[in-house]
Amino acid sequence: MKLYTFFRSSASYRVRIALNLKGIAYEQVPIHLRRGGGEQLTAAYRAVNPQALVPALEDNGRILTQSLAIIEYIDEKHPHPPLLPTDPADKALVRSMAMVIACEVHPIQNLRVLNHVKKEYGQTDDQVNRWAQHWIDLGLSALEQMIVAQTRRGKFCFGDAPTLADICLVPQLGNARRYGCDLSKYPAILETENNCMALTAFAEAAPEKQPDAE
Numbered sequence: 001m002k003l004y005t006f007f008r009s010s011a012s013y014r015v016r017i018a019l020n021l022k023g024i025a026y027e028q029v030p031i032h033l034r035r036g037g038g039e040q041l042t043a044a045y046r047a048v049n050p051q052a053l054v055p056a057l058e059d060n061g062r063i064l065t066q067s068l069a070i071i072e073y074i075d076e077k078h079p080h081p082p083l084l085p086t087d088p089a090d091k092a093l094v095r096s097m098a099m100v101i102a103c104e105v106h107p108i109q110n111l112r113v114l115n116h117v118k119k120e121y122g123q124t125d126d127q128v129n130r131w132a133q134h135w136i137d138l139g140l141s142a143l144e145q146m147i148v149a150q151t152r153r154g155k156f157c158f159g160d161a162p163t164l165a166d167i168c169l170v171p172q173l174g175n176a177r178r179y180g181c182d183l184s185k186y187p188a189i190l191e192t193e194n195n196c197m198a199l200t201a202f203a204e205a206a207p208e209k210q211p212d213a214e
């Protein structure tokens with residue numbers, strides 16, 4: 001398998017965690033999101049992913065995009081350990097936790113969105129950071145409540161094994177810190193993060209551990 005990735009990309013980080021949890025060896029193809037105006041925007045990379053976003057996963061001659069689709073593909077092809085619970089309602093809960101991050105928070109504080117807000121609407125770095133903080137805070141405060149309220153409260157977002165929800169949460173916390181969010185408001189999230197980072201699969205997927213890290 002070949003993963004098109006950038007060390008600081010949280011969507012790529014999600015896929016790296018999933019591959020590590022499954023014990024799957026893979027090759028990394030670094031796509032630098034800033035160098036030369038962004039390698040994701042080149043014609044060569046657009047041929048891999050027409051959305052000009054990382055990650056993309058190449059497997060058996062097929063290229064897959066969108067981290068959640070990639071992770072579910074990996075999970076279906078390599079079912080152990082499972083990344084989703086089997087009970088339909090539990091599965092929906094874990095997916096909804098993942099989507100709080102992947103659908104509601106991450107897309108509106110992504111590089112291209114923040115660049116657009118700066119360039120087209122004349123916002124300063126400080127204003128753009130406050131925009132990112134606002135949406136991250138909104139999502140994390142909802143997720144904090146979801147973690148505390150669920151019936152299978154354990155070491156992770158859901159129960160005692162890492163799931164898709166943890167895979168989305170941990171990389172988002174890196175972004176949150178980068179934008180100066182106060183995470184002390186989210187004790188259940190911080191406890192979950194600690195439990196995740198104690199696992200090699202999460203620790204080895206961290207941005208600073210990647211071959212393209214700066």
Ligand SMILES: N[C@@H](CCC(=O)N[C@@H](CS)C(=O)NCC(=O)O)C(=O)O
Nearest residue numbers: 009010011053054066067068111112
């Ligand atoms: N929904 C997509 C999001 C992918 C995405 O936004 N990737 C970011 C890095 S985390 C990216 O490539 N950004 C490049 C840009 O904004 O130009 C996924 O889950 O794969």
